[in-house]
Amino acid sequence: MSNRRTWSHIETSTRKLAREHGSIQVVTGPAFAKDSPTLNGRVRVPGYLWKAIYVPGVGAAAYVVRNDATPAYSVISIAELAHFTGLEPFPALAGDARTTPIDLPPPTPHPGEKPARRVAFAWLVSGNAVSANRDAESLGHLIRHAGALATLALAYAR
Template sequence: MLRTIAASTLAFALCFSAGEASARDSSQSACPQIFADGRPPAIGRHADNRLLCFRAYAVMHSARTRTAVWSAEHLTRAAVDAARDLPRDSDFYEEPRLARNERASLNDYGRGAGFDRGHLAPSGDFGHKASQAESFSLANVIPQHPFSNRRTWSHLETSTRRLVRKVGTAYVVTGPAFIRDAGTLRGRIQIPDFVWKAIYVPGMGAAAYIARNDATPAYSVVSIAELAHFVGVDPFPSLPAPMRMTALDLPPPTPHPGERVARKVSFACLAGAESATAVPAADPLHKLARTASTMLALAAAYAR
C-alpha cells in the first residue's frame, strides 16, 4: 500500500519528474552550510522549482503548489538557546524573489481561509532577529490545519529544539506531503495532507516525524528510507544505507501546559486513512471509504 501511495505522491502532488534542469533554479552549491555534507535534499527536478537561500535556512520552492517542497536548517544549541529570549514580533511577507503568479500572497491567508500560516522552518529555531524575520517569508509557509499547527506540530517542533540542546547540533529538513487532492487555498495554494520533519544528528543517526495535516492527535517516527519512499524527497542523500534504514529514537512531543500530548502510532496506521486509488475524489464511495478510514485513525490516536 505504501508503495502505491508513494507513486501517487510523486505523480500527483510534487510533480518532480526527472528531466532537464531549469535555468531558473539556483545553483545546487548555494548555501552548502545549511545541508548535511553540503548536499541539499534530493528530488526529481522540475522547471518550476527554485532554491532560495536565507541567512539560516533554505527552501526549495514550487511554483505549482506555491509552497516549499522542503525547508532545511542546520540547528545548533547556541542558536536555539538564544531563540528562547528573542521576542516573536515579525510579520509574514510575500517572497520578493518569486514572481507574483508563482508565490503565495498575504490575501491567500486572509480572513476565512480556515488554515494557519504554518512555518516549515519555525521562527523559534532562530537566535538572531534578522534570521527570525526571514522565517516569516511565505515561501516558508504551508496552509496548516490550526490543530496541527498549534498543537501536534508545535509540540514536535519544541521536542526537536530540546533534542538539539541535548546533542549540540542537528540538520533538519521539513516539508509537506501531497498524497491526494486535498484541495487548494483560495484556488491557488495546494493544501498538504501530511507534514514531515527529518532530523539527522551527526554520529548518532537520523529519523523523521510525520503527522497528518488535520486534527488527528497522532504522529509517527519513520526511517529516512521510509520517508523518502512516501514523500518523494530524500532529505539527506549523503547518509549511508544502514543509517537510512534505521530510525533514530526521537523524543516524544512536548505539549504546552494543559494540552494533551499526541500519541505515537505506527506509520501504517497514520497513513492508512489515505487511499491511493485512481477513483476521483468526488466519488461518493471513495469519500465514504476515506471518511471511515480517517475515523479509524482518529479512534486509534485517541485510544489509550
C-alpha cells in the same frame, strides 16, 4: 486544516534534542495526497507535514503528522520518508542511518495540553487521505510543476 498543536510539540522536542546533542540537522516539508484540498482553487494544501532529523554520530529519523487536528504522529526512517515524499532530505546518508530510524523524543506538550500519541505510519496515512496502494503523489512529482509550488510558497509566506 491544521495540526498546530502537535506540530508545535514536535518543534519543542526538536529544540530540546538540539540542546542535548549540540548540533543536529533538520529538514522540514509537506507531503501531498491526490485528494489534497486547494486554497482559492489554486494552491494545494499538504495532507501531511514532516520533519527529518539527523543527529551526527547517532543516526536519523523523521516525524510525520497529518495536517489536521489528529493528535497523532509517526516516526519513520529516512528511507521511508523518501519513498513517501519523493525527496531525499539527507542525500549523503547511507546504510543503517538511512533505513533504521533512531528513537526521536515524543513531542513535548505545553502545560495543560494533552500529548499526541505515537502511531504506526500505516495507520497515520490510512483512510481517505491515502489508500493502501500508495495514493500519495510524491513531492518530487510536484516539483516538476514549479509554478504551483512557487504559488504555494507565497501563500505560506503570508
